[in-house]
Amino acid sequence: MKKGFSKVGIVLAAAGSAVGLGNIWKFPYMIGENGGAAFLIIYLLCVLFFGIPIMSAEFYIGRKGLHRWGWMRWLSMAIATFFFSFYLVVTGWCFQYMYLSITDLLSGHSASELSTLFTTFTSSTTIPMFWMGVGVLLTAAIELMGVKDGIERMSKILMPILFCVLLLMIGRGLTMERSYLGMRFLLYPDFSKITPQLILNATGQCFFSLSIGVGALATYAGFMDKDQSLVSTSYRVILLDTLVAILAGMAIFPAVFSLGINPTQGPELVFVTLPMVFDSIPGGHLFEILFFLLLSIAAITSTISLLETQLNFWEMNAKMSRPKGILISSLLVLVLGALAILIHPFFNLLDELVSKYLLPAGGLIFAIYVGWIANKDDVCREMNVRIKGVSIGKFLFVLIRYSIPPTIILVFLNGLQII
Ligand code: PHE
Numbered sequence: 179m180k181k182g183f184s185k186v187g188i189v190l191a192a193a194g195s196a197v198g199l200g201n202i203w204k205f206p207y208m209i210g211e212n213g214g215a216a217f218l219i220i221y222l223l224c225v226l227f228f229g230i231p232i233m234s235a236e237f238y239i240g241r242k243g244l245h246r247w248g249w250m251r252w253l254s255m256a257i258a259t260f261f262f263s264f265y266l267v268v269t270g271w272c273f274q275y276m277y278l279s280i281t282d283l284l285s286g287h288s289a290s291e292l293s294t295l296f297t298t299f300t301s302s303t304t305i306p307m308f309w310m311g312v313g314v315l316l317t318a319a320i321e322l323m324g325v326k327d328g329i330e331r332m333s334k335i336l337m338p339i340l341f342c343v344l345l346l347m348i349g350r351g352l353t354m355e356r357s358y359l360g361m362r363f364l365l366y367p368d369f370s371k372i373t374p375q376l377i378l379n380a381t382g383q384c385f386f387s388l389s390i391g392v393g394a395l396a397t398y399a400g401f402m403d404k405d406q407s408l409v410s411t412s413y414r415v416i417l418l419d420t421l422v423a424i425l426a427g428m429a430i431f432p433a434v435f436s437l438g439i440n441p442t443q444g445p446e447l448v449f450v451t452l453p454m455v456f457d458s459i460p461g462g463h464l465f466e467i468l469f470f471l472l473l474s475i476a477a478i479t480s481t482i483s484l485l486e487t488q489l490n491f492w493e494m495n496a497k498m499s500r501p502k503g504i505l506i507s508s509l510l511v512l513v514l515g516a517l518a519i520l521i522h523p524f525f526n527l528l529d530e531l532v533s534k535y536l537l538p539a540g541g542l543i544f545a546i547y548v549g550w551i552a553n554k555d556d557v558c559r560e561m562n563v564r565i566k567g568v569s570i571g572k573f574l575f576v577l578i579r580y581s582i583p584p585t586i587i588l589v590f591l592n593g594l595q596i597i
Pocket of ligand 1: 481
């Protein structure tokens with residue numbers, strides 16, 4: 179008998195998968211690049227409209243039994259492998275910055291020096307590869323311990339630490355002078371900033387951040403209790419993930435604005451801007467170490483879900499043992515990750531292609547499967563929850579069947595300026 183998650187365990191493990199670089203690295207810079215609160219509002223709409231139904235659909239597919247995934251397992255394996263390789267490279271950056279902050283090598287630099295440091299590092303090969311290797315080893319070690327003793331236990335320890343560090347950082351940011359400017363940027367929308375491109379970005383970000391569209395959550399649902407509500411679990415995971423993303427914004431923008439720094443640098447935001455912020459505040463060095471620790475922890479609880487997704491594939495398709503699957507998957511992503519480090523356009527392609535298109539496309543396929551191929555009555559029964567006496571199983575089904583597929587296609591076509 180397979181050892182599954184406990185009731186709290188599945189929520190924490192799925193939240194561990196969801197909360198990651200997407201929330202703490204990507205979300206703030208996407209908000210920064212896309213004009214602040216306007217992006218946040220569209221993002222929240224995506225979370226409501228795509229997040230709850232698609233996450234529940236993934237949980238449904240997973241819990242129905244891994245053998246039923248069929249061809250979707252191939253799709254899931256392919257997306258997970260590409261995504262994992264890209265994700266590992268950035269996880270490596272976090273480790274390097276944790277090392278640089280512990281050894282105090284980030285202080286005393288100007289903005290342009292920090293920017294050069296970042297570009298020199300990310301365009302070099304040996305050190306990024308070394309840290310990527312560390313990321314794979316850590317992930318593999320946790321995975322070797324198994325689902326309950328590895329994933330669940332680590333999520334239970336790491337997630338609360340992550341939360342406390344974020345709260346500490348927010349306290350620090352909000353007590354700085356002019357911090358209200360950052361809060362205004364985050365909360366006061368300028369609707370003229372909403373464009374088709376922004377909507378495409380917000381959709382991609384929603385899938386990235388909620389871990390949907392890969393099959394990672396479907397994989398976790400294979401270890402879920404039969405009587406646990408799919409929809410309530412989704413809604414708890416989504417609440418936690420969205421809370422962490424907003425808290426990350428609140429931890430970063432007040433401090434950035436308080437120092438009069440422009441928040442639109444993109445992926446550099448946390449690696450270049452934040453060290454500057456930390457450098458200029460009392461106690462900044464400690465917060466800097468804590469921040470990069472937080473980022474690394476968040477990344478690892480996500481990489482384990484990606485590896486678990488690949489293990490599901492190896493187990494079902496090749497009857498491979500867990501250790502052997504871990505070894506092969508690790509080698510596979512190491513090779514792809516190394517290629518992404520060596521060939522920059524490949525890294526950019528992975529970033530753009532996977533987060534913006536492949537994840538929503540995966541979500542689209544899961545939605546089509548649950549909405550059109552799976553047994554309708556069974557889906558409605560499994561997704562049924564009552565909110566104030568009204569049962570919403572059917573409503574979610576209708577959303578999954580009729581609204582989500584055309585909307586995702588529309589967002590793609592519109593964002594690509596085809597229509
Ligand atoms: N949700 C994770 C993050 O925000 C990334 C992830 C996506 C992990 C898909 C697993 C599957 O960083």
